[in-house]
Amino acid sequence: MQIYLPIAEVSVNAFLLLGLGGFVGILSGMFGVGGGFLMTPLLFFIGIPPAVAVATEANQIVASSFSGVLAHLRRKSVDLKMGCVLLVGGLVGAGLGVLLFNYLKSLGQVDLLVRLCYVVFLGVVGALMFVESLNAIRRSKRPATGPVRRTRDRGWVSKLPFKTRFRVSGLYISVIPPIMVGLVVGVLAAIMGVGGGFIMVPAMIYLLxxxxxxxxxxxxxxxIFVTAFTTLLHATTNFTVDVVLAVLLLVGGVIGAQIGTQIGARMKAEQLRILLAGMVLLVCGKLALDLLIQPAELYSIAAPGGH
Incomplete structure (x- = not known):
């Protein structure tokens, strides 16, 4: 069943979009990731323009993140003060990211920027996850040698000014590193259409x-707030948020997440991580090939300004 996407200006099979949403929802349920860093490249592959894919995926992440945060609030596992500090940097970063996105769109280079960002980030993240997963599997096969004590030394982070106490996290640190982490994630949300959790979570654990x-x-x-702000900016300045596409992906994602949660409960953590790393590297490889191989059609009828 073909359905016309008014903003993307392409016709796509509705069941294909539901299937993609379901597939990424399964991955989200299995691995505990938002899935934006895989969904957006998959939308490229089926012919959705990168500018529309980025803005629409940011919109979908708002809904899935809101659902997740409600569960964490019930468990009292949200540091609202830290979240607000991260949010300050995130909103500034999202604004800067959309400005850069708009400037490159006016030059006709935004598609190349988005694809290059994905190749670099997916390649680095996928490789690091793969190596870490292999090491975890090797460690799990060795006989236990007793508990290993780890000291948490944050080095230069503990020496910075403007310190404040984050009671839920049990920290007394400067607000500068959280703001910088939020800034980077905000820029990524605007340019790549991702929540940024695959960078933010490691930074919060190892840096903060x-x-x-x-x-x-x-x-x-x-x-939630950074992607909502990003979606609003893209919708009002670029007009690239396709509501029809977002709804189809969201329906598939909700169903897939329930299935993925059940599958993930039956697999070991090391197996899950190495499987996710493999998928990330496969998507990265396909994006890199698309950039390197000469396209079948060398010319486009689209004007650089999108008119």
Missing amino acids: GMPTKVVVGTSLFQI
């Missing part, structure tokens, strides 16, 4: 020293 139990909920709290 936050306890793992409050990291995911706090990250989702910040992502």
Whole structure:
């Protein structure tokens, strides 16, 4: 069943979009990731223009993150003060990211920028996850040698000024690193259409020293507002948010997440991580090939300004 997407200006099979939403929803349920960093490249592959894919996926992340953060609020595993500090940087970063996005769109280079960002980030993140997963599998096969004590040393982070106390996280640190982390994630949300959790979560654990139990909920709290702000800016300045596309992806994603949660409960954490790393590297490889291989049609009838 073909359906016309008014903003993307293409006709796509509705069941294909539901299937993509379901597939990424399954991954979200299995691995605990938002899935934006995989969904957006998959939309490229089926012919959705990158500018529309980025803005629409940011819209979908708002709904999925809101659902997730409600569960974490019930468990009291959200550091609202830390979330608000991250949000300050995130909103500034989103604004800067949309300005850069608009400037490159006016030059006709935005599609190339989005694809290059995905190749770089997916390649780096996928490779690091793959290596870490292999090491975890090797460690799990070794006999236990007793508990290993780890000291949490944040080095230069603990020496910065403007310190404040984050009681839920049990931290007394400067507000500068959280603002910078939020800034980077805000820029990524605007340019790549992702929540940024795959960068924010490791940064919150290893850079800020936050306890793992409050990291995911706090990250989702910040992502809701940053992606909502990003969607609003894209919708009002670029007119690139396709509501029909977002609804179809969201319906598939909600159903897929329930299935993925059940599958994930039956697999080991190490197996899940290495499987996700493999998928990330496959998507990265396909994007890189599309950039390197000469296209079948060398010319486009679209004007650089989108008119």
